Amino acid sequence: MRLFVALDIDEAIRERIALFMEGVRGFAPDARWVTPASLHVTLKFIGEQPEAAVEQIKQALGSIHAVTTEIHFRGSGFFPTQKSARVFWVGMDAGPELASLPAAIDEKTAALGVSKEERAFSPHLTLARAGRASGSPRWRKGDAPNRVFQRLQEKLVALPALEFGTMSAREFFLYQSQLSPKGSKYSKLARFALTAHDQ
16 A cells, blocks of 8 residues: 555635646646645655554554644745756745654654655645656656746746645645556545644
8 A cells, every 4th residue: 555644735725726727737738737636735655555554554643742733835836946847836834843743754654664754844735747757856867857847937937926825734644545547546544633732
């Protein structure tokens, strides 16, 4: 089973981003655009795990004590660079509480033998990928200048600063990702609540 941990996003924000994607999709027709219904903020990609490991992972995630956090969805950019763009994303501003959550998840899953992250958490929402490319933010062998997002980049320069709204993250989820020719299908396996600041 391919597993990952993520935050869901509020419906109002999802709708605003979906409208934006509809308006700009035509400027990068060769990109693979994410379906708005599957938009989420990845906190940790766990990868392939045997079904027997799922309960242990759920217990580990359930033992995390993290607080709710406000997240502002604004701005956009490209990974790994503008010129060699493989991923088009929407940015997020949040307090230090958001960064501490993936760090805690990393610690708990590492104790179960899952590889630790090599890079600092980079909060973003992936909207589109160039071809069959990976969604990883870091530079990959084979990344080279391409024109997949060139027209979109030119268009974005002329647009006002992107603002999609603010939400309070109150929970996170363990997801299963199933790959298919039509793209990935995500199913929630478990929900974990975040604690309010005053508790």
